[in-house]
Amino acid sequence: MASVETSKNGGVTQNIMSKAPWTDEQGIAMKVYQGAVLALEVLVVTIKMYITWIMSIFQFFFPREPKSVKGEIILITGAGHGMGREMALRFGKLGGVIVCVDINPHGNKETVDMIKKQDGKSHAYECDVTNREAINALAEKIKQEVGDVTMLVNNAGIMPCKPLMQTNEKEIRNVFEINVLAQLWLIQAFLPKMMERNHGHIVAMASMAGVIGLRNLVPYCGTKFAVRGIMEALHEELREDKRDFSGIKLTVICPYIVDTGLCKNPKIKFPTLMKIVSPQIAADQIVHAVRRNYYEITIPSSLYYINKICRTLPRAVPLHLKDFLDSGLEAQE
Numbered sequence: 001m002a003s004v005e006t007s008k009n010g011g012v013t014q015n016i017m018s019k020a021p022w023t024d025e026q027g028i029a030m031k032v033y034q035g036a037v038l039a040l041e042v043l044v045v046t047i048k049m050y051i052t053w054i055m056s057i058f059q060f061f062f063p064r065e066p067k068s069v070k071g072e073i074i075l076i077t078g079a080g081h082g083m084g085r086e087m088a089l090r091f092g093k094l095g096g097v098i099v100c101v102d103i104n105p106h107g108n109k110e111t112v113d114m115i116k117k118q119d120g121k122s123h124a125y126e127c128d129v130t131n132r133e134a135i136n137a138l139a140e141k142i143k144q145e146v147g148d149v150t151m152l153v154n155n156a157g158i159m160p161c162k163p164l165m166q167t168n169e170k171e172i173r174n175v176f177e178i179n180v181l182a183q184l185w186l187i188q189a190f191l192p193k194m195m196e197r198n199h200g201h202i203v204a205m206a207s208m209a210g211v212i213g214l215r216n217l218v219p220y221c222g223t224k225f226a227v228r229g230i231m232e233a234l235h236e237e238l239r240e241d242k243r244d245f246s247g248i249k250l251t252v253i254c255p256y257i258v259d260t261g262l263c264k265n266p267k268i269k270f271p272t273l274m275k276i277v278s279p280q281i282a283a284d285q286i287v288h289a290v291r292r293n294y295y296e297i298t299i300p301s302s303l304y305y306i307n308k309i310c311r312t313l314p315r316a317v318p319l320h321l322k323d324f325l326d327s328g329l330e331a332q333e
């Protein structure tokens with residue numbers, strides 16, 4: 001006896017009862033039938049993959065229209081400085097209601113004032129994003145005072161830069177608390193409303209240090225690889241759910257070196273190849289990617305393709321290129 005189930009993505013699952021009383025002929029017929037079904041499924045999935053691939057190439061040359069963020073309630077952590085501030089200014093200019101969250105109230109208020117000066121709407125909230133209770137209380141407060149957050153930008157982060165053996169336990173715990181756990185607490189606080197409405201966007205600040213390992217950044221690389229893993233897994237959890245969450249978009253940002261002061265001692269051998277990007281240019285690229293619902297970008301974009309090609313080669317081969325480029329971060333005092 002065979003039961004056939006259709007999964008969410010259209011695949012067909014066969015449950016053949018092992019003790020079914022097949023005659024030899026029936027057994028052979030069943031095997032032929034199973035083989036035919038499998039061949040058909042492989043054909044369908046191959047066609048689907050090719051169509052999606054062709055569509056992606058088309059979209060590369062003819063990018064989709066940017067979506068509007070007018071009226072979206074956009075929460076940005078670490079909005080008081082650097083890329084967080086620059087993103088806040090740009091989203092504010094585009095008509096978003098910007099909820100600026102930072103542990104530093106002065107920088108945060110400056111950002112809010114700058115948004116208001118350009119006739120945007122913005123609210124400042126002071127919060128240490130590592131404090132889960134404070135985040136949940138903040139979520140309730142924002143809901144009452146501003147409304148439901150429809151876009152979460154998990155941006156706040158720190159970057160201790162020294163050899164692993166000179167990094168103490170507190171520093172390691174701290175970088176994981178801010179760069180990883182805080183992102184999870186914030187997603188847990190704001191995703192449920194997005195799921196209820198099947199509308200929302202979560203943006204995560206990862207890094208090129210979450211794509212390749214770099215010296216002096218062992219724990220930091222760990223946190224940024226974790227962010228990429230969390231986002232990829234969350235994407236699958238939403239995609240494979242029986243409910244429709246196709247209206248919730250995810251974007252992962254992987255900058256290399258951005259001139260915000262976070263990277264104290266950058267080392268660049270070929271500045272034309274591995275440019276240090278200004279926070280303004282980085283924010284332009286982030287907003288561009290978010291408005292087009294891109295899943296992942298690197299800044300600069302060339303690193304995305306260089307990395308993909310290098311990953312197809314044996315591990316020792318791209319190391320020559322890495323040594324040749326000889327760039328990264330020197331340890332901080």
Ligand SMILES: NC(=O)c1ccc[n+]([C@@H]2O[C@H](COP(=O)([O-])OP(=O)(O)OC[C@H]3O[C@@H](n4cnc5c(N)ncnc54)[C@H](O)[C@@H]3O)[C@@H](O)[C@H]2O)c1
Pocket residue numbers: 077078079080081082083084101102103104107127128129130155156157158159178205206207208254255256257258259260261262263
């Ligand atoms: N600057 C770079 O070269 C670079 C490269 C790759 C990735 N990134 C990532 O981009 C993000 C932003 O980096 P940036 O360079 O703009 O940083 P930044 O230092 O300029 O700004 C970070 C902001 O986060 C805030 N913050 C820090 N800890 C916090 C906490 N516990 N709670 C709330 N707010 C807190 C700070 O007060 C500050 O306003 C970070 O996640 C960083 O890891 C930066």
